[in-house]
Amino acid sequence: xxxxxxxxxxxxxxxxxxxxxxxxxxxxxxxxxxxxxxxxxxxxxxxxxxxxxxxxxxxxxxxxxxxxxxxxxxxxxxxxxxxxxxxxxxxxxxxxxxxxxxxxxxxxxxxxxxxxxxxxxxxxxxxxxxxxxxxxxxxxxxxxxxxxxxxxxxxxxxxxxxxxxxxxxxxxxxxxxxxxxxxxxxxxxxxxxxxxxxxxxxxxxxxxxxxxxxxxxxxxxxxxxxxxxxxxxxxxxxxxxxxxxxxxxxxxxxxxxxxxxxxxxxxxxxxxxxxxxxxxxxxxxxxxxxxxxxx
Amino acid sequence: xxxxxxxxxxxxxxxxxxxxxxxxxxxxxxxxxxxxxxxxxxxxxxxxxxxxxxxxxxxxxxxxxxxxxxxxxxxxxxxxxxxxxxxxxxxxxxxxxxxxxxxxxxxxxxxxxxxxxxxxxxxxxxxxxxxxxxxxxxxxxxxxxxxxxxxxxxxxxxxxxxxxxxxxxxxxxxxxxxxxxxxxxxxxxxxxxxxxxxxxxxxxxxxxxxxxxxxxxxxxxxxxxxxxxxxxxxxxxxxxxxxxxxxxxxxxxxxxxxxxxxxxxxxxxxxxxxxxxxxxxxxxxxxxxxxxxxxxxxxxxxxxxxxxxxxxxxxxxxxxxx
Numbered sequence: 001x002x003x004x005x006x007x008x009x010x011x012x013x014x015x016x017x018x019x020x021x022x023x024x025x026x027x028x029x030x031x032x033x034x035x036x037x038x039x040x041x042x043x044x045x046x047x048x049x050x051x052x053x054x055x056x057x058x059x060x061x062x063x064x065x066x067x068x069x070x071x072x073x074x075x076x077x078x079x080x081x082x083x084x085x086x087x088x089x090x091x092x093x094x095x096x097x098x099x100x101x102x103x104x105x106x107x108x109x110x111x112x113x114x115x116x117x118x119x120x121x122x123x124x125x126x127x128x129x130x131x132x133x134x135x136x137x138x139x140x141x142x143x144x145x146x147x148x149x150x151x152x153x154x155x156x157x158x159x160x161x162x163x164x165x166x167x168x169x170x171x172x173x174x175x176x177x178x179x180x181x182x183x184x185x186x187x188x189x190x191x192x193x194x195x196x197x198x199x200x201x202x203x204x205x206x207x208x209x210x211x212x213x214x215x216x217x218x219x220x221x222x223x224x225x226x227x228x229x230x231x232x233x234x235x236x237x238x239x240x241x242x243x244x245x246x247x248x249x250x251x252x253x254x255x256x257x258x259x260x261x262x263x264x265x266x267x268x269x270x271x272x273x274x275x276x277x278x279x280x281x282x283x284x285x286x287x288x289x290x291x292x293x294x295x
Numbered sequence: 296x297x298x299x300x301x302x303x304x305x306x307x308x309x310x311x312x313x314x315x316x317x318x319x320x321x322x323x324x325x326x327x328x329x330x331x332x333x334x335x336x337x338x339x340x341x342x343x344x345x346x347x348x349x350x351x352x353x354x355x356x357x358x359x360x361x362x363x364x365x366x367x368x369x370x371x372x373x374x375x376x377x378x379x380x381x382x383x384x385x386x387x388x389x390x391x392x393x394x395x396x397x398x399x400x401x402x403x404x405x406x407x408x409x410x411x412x413x414x415x416x417x418x419x420x421x422x423x424x425x426x427x428x429x430x431x432x433x434x435x436x437x438x439x440x441x442x443x444x445x446x447x448x449x450x451x452x453x454x455x456x457x458x459x460x461x462x463x464x465x466x467x468x469x470x471x472x473x474x475x476x477x478x479x480x481x482x483x484x485x486x487x488x489x490x491x492x493x494x495x496x497x498x499x500x501x502x503x504x505x506x507x508x509x510x511x512x513x514x515x516x517x518x519x520x521x522x523x524x525x526x527x528x529x530x531x532x533x534x535x536x537x538x539x540x541x542x543x544x545x546x547x548x549x550x551x552x553x554x555x556x557x558x559x560x561x562x563x564x565x566x567x568x569x570x571x572x573x574x575x576x577x578x579x580x581x582x583x584x585x586x587x588x589x590x591x592x593x594x595x596x597x598x599x600x601x602x603x604x605x606x607x608x609x610x611x612x613x614x615x616x617x
Binding site for chain 1: 330331332334335336337338339341342343345346348349350352353354356357360365418421422424425426429431433434435436437438439440442443444445446447448449450451452454455460462465494498502555557558561562576579580583588591592595596598599602603
């Protein structure tokens with residue numbers, strides 16, 4: 001886990017399979033490609049169909065047999081949906097909530113991760129136990145009491161109510177602790193000898209070294225927050241506070257017989273931005289999983 | 296804030312700057328230790344505060360609420376609710392829908408966890424088998440369902456699973472199978488949701504197994520090849536044993552997640568037809584949505600004990616060495 005991350009990519013390239021026997025692995029590989037590609041088509045077909053169909057007319061969506069490519073592609077579904085729902089507001093809420101949640105987690109998880117990994121203080125084991133317990137307590141079982149708590153704090157129907165409970169996720173603490181444990185002690189000791197306070201050490205030495213882990217944690221948190229649905233649905237009661245998933249979901253639940261094209265357009269708007277974010281940052285993601293010690 | 300955290304540590308509570316600490320002989324040492332305690336607790340503080348408010352209080356409250364008949368109208372004055380004793384729990388015992396929900400939840404978990412893990416492992420092994428090109432492409436592609444919002448997924452799957460013109464039944468028709476009306480059939484609704492859940496989660500299993508596979512030393516395979524083992528033998532006697540910790544981790548994580556199975560019935564079926572897709576978590580949500588907080592809390596507590604119990608059992612297994 002403490003292996004430098006740059007070492008672990010491209011495992012296949014430096015050891016060509018020809019080493020074993022000249023012919024067999026080649027053919028075996030071709031089969032691997034065929035199976036993987038076929039599986040990928042099955043897995044991704046729903047997305048492709050969703051995006052393509054959001055440009056179709058209602059009539060074409062229900063055509064029998066179903067078509068793949070829209071005959072007369074148009075943005076009607078999108079423009080009607082933008083008319084009916086306050087999409088810009090939902091979008092703003094989603095981005096705002098996800099951004100604040102991400103920043104909070106980056107700071108708080110790495111703070112506690114640093115303390116747990118590198119500071120020797122009384123009560124440390126106990127706090128780590130709390131982190132683990134939080135990992136294990138099922139979220140849905142706490143839905144009701146958490147809502148009661150948030151309500152008694154007067155935070156129902158506010159950004160704070162949506163954001164605060166998810167601001168220090170235990171998974172993030174765990175990830176940061178694992179990563180920081182792998183950093184050499186010498187750097188920190190040198191800082192301490194130089195008389196730097198723990199805060200200085202944390203912000204000046206530790207955080208910059210954590211960049212890869214922070215990228216992973218940031219991506220994971222942003223994805224989770226963007227897609228989180230139940231809690232925002234419960235807390236946000238006025239339309240001004242709906243996140244994009246809540247807005248689209250309530251619309252589709254309220255209008256079971258709504259034009260399907262509109263729902264597809266909503267779904268595409270929900271998925272395409274996050275896929276773009278994920279594809280752009282995916283490199284950090286796989287590297288990070290390998291460093292969390294999840295294996 | 297900081298002074299209270301210090302007091303809680305059980306450290307001899309002398310702040311570093313207080314006059315008392317000055318004349319001590321081992322001053323440097325004591326100061327260093329106090330400073331560490333200070334720093335440690337300060338760094339832990341944000342998490343601890345959030346933990347106390349949004350975890351500890353709810354956990355305790357949920358026990359308390361489950362013994363009351365708290366309703367949504369009591370929210371303004373939560374402390375003034377009437378105690379209900381064990382009423383909620385005895386109601387649970389005779390609630391047929393709740394028992395059905397328990398059955399459905401176990402059915403879902405028992406099928407969905409092994410399927411997800413086997414497919415995820417197969418994908419990971421295939422990606423790790425030495426193929427040189429398109430690795431990232433495949434990895435990203437298979438992971439897309441994981442990053443997609445359940446709301447969007449529901450919109451598409453509702454259409455895929457349609458009776459006469461859904462893509463799935465159309466595809467089944469090509470091979471001569473007359474597919475069922477998935478979501479309106481008491482027999483086929485849960486399998487449909489299982490298929491959807493496996494599709495959504497196998498990418499995650501794949502990535503975790505990929506990480507695990509990177510920890511298997513290449514030399515082991517090379518030695519095995521020299522000894523003339525087949526690919527299957529290498530998988531069976533090297534890969535699987537080496538992946539044991541990853542496997543157990545994934546079993547625990549997926550089990551916890553699947554027992555809380557909620558999103559699929561919520562967005563696809565609302566528990567219908569005839570409660571055949573109602574899960575425990577969905578029941579909790581329904582009781583919550585209809586304002587029966589006490590009853591919802593009692594169900595939550597049962598679910599919590601169920602999950603905690605199964606997790607403990609699995610941790611026992613986890614600690615066992617092969």
